[in-house]
Amino acid sequence: MNEVTIIGLGPMGQAMAKTYLNNGYKVSLWNRTKSKADNLVKEGCFYDRSITEVIKRSQLILVSLTNYDVFWSILENLKTDLNGKVIVNLSSGTPQEAREVSQWIIQQGGSFLSAGIMVPPSLVGKDDPNSYTFYSGPKKLFEQYQADLAVLTTTDYKGEDVGLAMLYYQAMLNILYTSMTGVIQSYALLKAGKINAIDFEPYTHEFLKFLPTLIQQANIAAEIDTKNYDGSQQNLKMMLAGAKHVTETAKEANIDFSVPKSIEALFQNTVNDGFGGNSTASIFETLYANGD
Template sequence: MNTAAAHHRSPVTIIGLGPMGQTMAAVFLDRGFEVTVWNRTASKADSLAAKGAVRASTISEALAANELVILSLTDYDAMYAILEQASEHLSGKVFVNLSSDTPEKAREAAKWLADRGARHLTGGVQVPPSGIGRPESSTFYSGPKDVFEAHRKTLEVLTGADYRGEDPGLAALYYQMQMDIFWTSMLSYLHAVTVAAANGITAEQFLPYASATMSSLPKFIEFYTPRIDAGEHPGDVDRLAMGVASVDHVVHTTKDSGIDASLPAAVLQVFKRGMAGGHAGDSFTSLIEIFRKPAS
């Protein structure tokens, strides 16, 4: 193995062996990396140890094994619960925190680790475990650029690496904005499927229409993006007053179907706040101004 290849296969420690952590460890092992693993429930490391992973018996042992430590935990509180008990082993380490949490929690964690002599990269994985090891998958990263560049090749074994900037909170911010779109969109899909079922329409029958609607969204986003960045919301293509009527029809259709209407009703309330704010003749994108002033 040449020097460059050896550098790109620098050993790595993975802490947290849920589905994501297990998959990441397995991918590293398959690519010839030396991998040390640790999990609070030790049995979760059994299958990885059988594949050649080094099973650390304590968190201190796991940290002492390698410079690069990848955290795959529920949230940042779990990070503190684990690392506080081994604070003497943090200095000189690089932590790539792929746990989900808020931008502010990421900034706090980066400072907490820096105060203990360690460096921190925030990561936001954009795929489920099945996407790990695929170059077309992507993960947001933020934090010190020199640290990111030093470990880029290793991180790209897992997914493509999308570096967002020095601010530790940026990767978490981009991730949470993606989740804002994902969960809201998928919940609206589940609501529509429930209305469909109440009217004798199966999810399979509704599938092509749901897919067509979802597939049309990128075109709308592309159209509205320059207007939003310019702070312009002209009512030349759509008007908020029309949107209110449309959402009101969705609410009544839902109620007539005997289905919980709380989701579209919440959307209708946002639209009505826009109307009350004087945006009836503007595009529905003027609701951005409503979101900037949270409801009291």
């Protein structure tokens, strides 16, 4: 029988546990708050209050915690070596945090993969084209456990450097956070004009469907890689004027304008750096000025 230990039972860890259970795995659990394991235990999982004991129960250990600090605080209580254990951390963190944990686990005799899961708990274990997880670490190890990991989502292996999964994951989160914040900021602007968010929602949906076309036409990725920022259709000076109007509209409405102001400042700095006649993608040059 296949078996797995899951450490962490937030919404994600619970969805993972259920999925493995439904796929016939023997599932062992650890969570600081025991009550979160109660329903899963009723359904057939095993819970142990001791992190040392629960780690002994399976070779494959999946971790789903808020962050790497929590992971370290749990590892500090471990009273066993990790000989032969394979730890896959699906918690959010930085690439460097993943490398540091990996090093420590290898010193304890275990092996480590880092993973960034790209779906909400409701899509774990579902056959959905948007459901995938980034993995990085030793390729042979990944291949050995790929079938077990694919029970959760499609797998997308990014390379031997264990930090890579977190690099891809944080890059995706950045798109998520900035775009969601943009939508919510617009709803705040509208609310100040007595327009309900729900009434604007169709415009949001239609615009977000159109956004991939806009991004492709703007040729952003290729412009960044070639450093050729074509401002013939839209230049940054024009975009800066527009960005100022978003900030001023938020100010007029007496609502928080920190997000549009920071975008305006970035555009202004790039214009000051000499890119006023170039495309919006040229803000990359200001963002990346100290990058290498």
